[in-house]
Amino acid sequence: MKRKEALQKRADKMASGIDRMLLRLRLTQKLRDSLVQANAIEMSAQNRLREILAVLLAISTLTITSVFFVTRLLDYGNWPPAAYKSQSVYNLTSAGIKWDIHYGPSRGCEDDACYVRPQTPSSFFNRQAVLPLREFPIKDWQQGEPIFYRATVTIPESVRKLAGTQPLSLHTILMFAQSWDLYLNQELVFQGTQETMLAPIPSNFIRADGSVDIAIKANIGDLPYQGIANRGDLVIGPRSELAPLSYFSRDNATSLQLLYLLPKLAFCVVFSLLFVFARTNREISWFLLFGLTSSLELFFRSDFTSDVGLKGQTAALLALIARNLSLLVLARFIYSFFRLKIRWIEKLIYVGFILMTLHGVVCLFGLSYSVATRSLDITAILLKPFVYIVSTGLALMMSGLLSEFERSKMRSRIALAFAFVLFVGTALAFVDLAKLIANTLSINLPLTIVNLTWIFDLMLFIFMAAITGIDMALQHTQQRQLQFQLQNLNDRLELASTVQSTLLPEPMFGEEGSLSFHFRYIPAERMAGDWLFKGQGKDGSQRFILGDVTGKGPAAALAVAATIGALRQKDLLNDDITSTVQDLNKHLFTLFRGKAGTSVCLVDIADDGNAKIAVHAMAGWLHISAEKIKLLSARGSTIGSQNEISTSLIEVKLEAGDILLCFSDGCLEGARTMRKLVDALNKLGRAEITADKIFDTVVEIGKDSVQPDDQALIMIKKVA
Numbered sequence: 001m002k003r004k005e006a007l008q009k010r011a012d013k014m015a016s017g018i019d020r021m022l023l024r025l026r027l028t029q030k031l032r033d034s035l036v037q038a039n040a041i042e043m044s045a046q047n048r049l050r051e052i053l054a055v056l057l058a059i060s061t062l063t064i065t066s067v068f069f070v071t072r073l074l075d076y077g078n079w080p081p082a083a084y085k086s087q088s089v090y091n092l093t094s095a096g097i098k099w100d101i102h103y104g105p106s107r108g109c110e111d112d113a114c115y116v117r118p119q120t121p122s123s124f125f126n127r128q129a130v131l132p133l134r135e136f137p138i139k140d141w142q143q144g145e146p147i148f149y150r151a152t153v154t155i156p157e158s159v160r161k162l163a164g165t166q167p168l169s170l171h172t173i174l175m176f177a178q179s180w181d182l183y184l185n186q187e188l189v190f191q192g193t194q195e196t197m198l199a200p201i202p203s204n205f206i207r208a209d210g211s212v213d214i215a216i217k218a219n220i221g222d223l224p225y226q227g228i229a230n231r232g233d234l235v236i237g238p239r240s241e242l243a244p245l246s247y248f249s250r251d252n253a254t255s256l257q258l259l260y261l262l263p264k265l266a267f268c269v270v271f272s273l274l275f276v277f278a279r280t281n282r283e284i285s286w287f288l289l290f291g292l293t294s295s296l297e298l299f300f301r302s303d304f305t306s307d308v309g310l311k312g313q314t315a316a317l318l319a320l321i322a323r324n325l326s327l328l329v330l331a332r333f334i335y336s337f338f339r340l341k342i343r344w345i346e347k348l349i350y351v352g353f354i355l356m357t358l359h360g361v362v363c364l365f366g367l368s369y370s371v372a373t374r375s376l377d378i379t380a381i382l383l384k385p386f387v388y389i390v391s392t393g394l395a396l397m398m399s400g401l402l403s404e405f406e407r408s409k410m411r412s413r414i415a416l417a418f419a420f421v422l423f424v425g426t427a428l429a430f431v432d433l434a435k436l437i438a439n440t441l442s443i444n445l446p447l448t449i450v451n452l453t454w455i456f457d458l459m460l461f462i463f464m465a466a467i468t469g470i471d472m473a474l475q476h477t478q479q480r481q482l483q484f485q486l487q488n489l490n491d492r493l494e495l496a497s498t499v500q501s502t503l504l505p506e507p508m509f510g511e512e513g514s515l516s517f518h519f520r521y522i523p524a525e526r527m528a529g530d531w532l533f534k535g536q537g538k539d540g541s542q543r544f545i546l547g548d549v550t551g552k553g554p555a556a557a558l559a560v561a562a563t564i565g566a567l568r569q570k571d572l573l574n575d576d577i578t579s580t581v582q583d584l585n586k587h588l589f590t591l592f593r594g595k596a597g598t599s600v601c602l603v604d605i606a607d608d609g610n611a612k613i614a615v616h617a618m619a620g621w622l623h624i625s626a627e628k629i630k631l632l633s634a635r636g637s638t639i640g641s642q643n644e645i646s647t648s649l650i651e652v653k654l655e656a657g658d659i660l661l662c663f664s665d666g667c668l669e670g671a672r673t674m675r676k677l678v679d680a681l682n683k684l685g686r687a688e689i690t691a692d693k694i695f696d697t698v699v700e701i702g703k704d705s706v707q708p709d710d711q712a713l714i715m716i717k718k719v720a
Contacts, residue, residue: 588640597640668702
């Protein structure tokens, strides 16, 4: 985000700087007027239609999903059922009726019949508890072991009177068992399978005081859950009042999963289409992956898995593995969403993916079901608070950071809302952690929240979808604005570059009297800071200048234009070298207040070969004569950097065949490379020194000593 803001400010500054430069240049009014007209770009009808269709698609999907969600929530989310509190129903769970429960090795009974007799001592059973147990898997239960429940229940007289002639039934939302037997007063009266328990209690089994001995034997088989379901209560009431609750068993296995599954899939479809056609950022793909992994958990928990050949404990373990992986995908999405560049966090997440995958494989193929379930649950309970705490911290940090930028206020509020939602998830995660610690220490902690985790996960997904969509819209808007501004900037740069090219000397090579000259000019960017100038000085002498302004881009181009514009003034050009430098310095200092200046190599050559040289903040001129090569240099401050500067002149007599050579620091820089250049030129021989050869030699020797920059070179030869 900082980079975007910096780019935006830089673009604004560059555009305003170029505007000021163009205002100083005459003969560009028509070009500026046409440029302003070209900036008024209207969106095409096709783009508008695409935007409208995208908005309609998003709104339609959100509307349909919201209506489905609310409808299903009203149908199935009204919990607990009103029948649980009806006066005609006796709620064994809320009444605190304790049952004797047994599984595992015998504690004194020789056969199964022993566990259904009311006379059997309670010490023969494993434990006493209020049903349902609300713990899966049941502690210390081993696969294949039957579970026995036994209790003597006294049905209140008020319940029996309200039932009248209607038969009473024992009801719970679901019995997880391949088969189960119901015994009343030691007699087998009903058998069932994995289904809603709605077992009749014939009136002749109820004693005069309302008591009845109830015992249940559940043969679990390889089911992932055991015995009486942990959702709902265990009740006795009229069959007509309890029968409508039986649909919940089907919803638990199939339809109820759709309440959480279909909204996620709907969002995934929408964002998949947007991702394919909009080609937006990488975090969208991680958002989709989070939706798919969290949806897989729901899929494996439902009976839909039987359609693909998965059932029982395998499907249950796959659901837990998908849940754990989805937590890491959530962390990776948040890392991408906030545009973080903390590489060690990214590496840590990928290491977590590898370890979590290996852990899942071991649990699936190498551990017993109870151990694998416990291990996966512990991993999730420990991982979820960590992911949520880190995510909450990142969201708060980004909210504070983005609030400093005026254009990021909306994203700052999104990050703050995200932090609040994640904080709620953190609280729920710590509830799960507290339950794990309590169960490990055998502490009874009454924390039971039915389906709240799934509901929060769905709410989190919907919130993520909403903020991802808003972020996509913001990015699209900002992208269009940046494209418009960059196009505007490119147009201005093109105009300024064209104007700047007109400031170069018209002939880049030629002869003037007894002199021949060659110029080379290669800008590193569209807007260059090096400049060349050729004109006639006092008494008809030939004046050559090579300069390099401070800075780059439009600011440098502006300084170039101001410098060359000043040199083209006749009164300044006709002055002697010292006066020319002094007047140019005052002009630039007054114009830019010392914030922009130029270094120069200047020579004024009379027709008889007498040359006067001034050097300011550059290497100087190479004088190549028949005898030797000598560097002509003098100390001088950057022109325009201060109000007053001093100029030192160097005088030299050019004989026929002598060459003066000057180049900018984009060609070659440094004393060592300068010595290499002198050695190379000495090896060439005077006859081989041509403009092309010199330029190639300078660039080749200086390529390792300079950064990419403008390259400018002047070669002057005394031909007669």
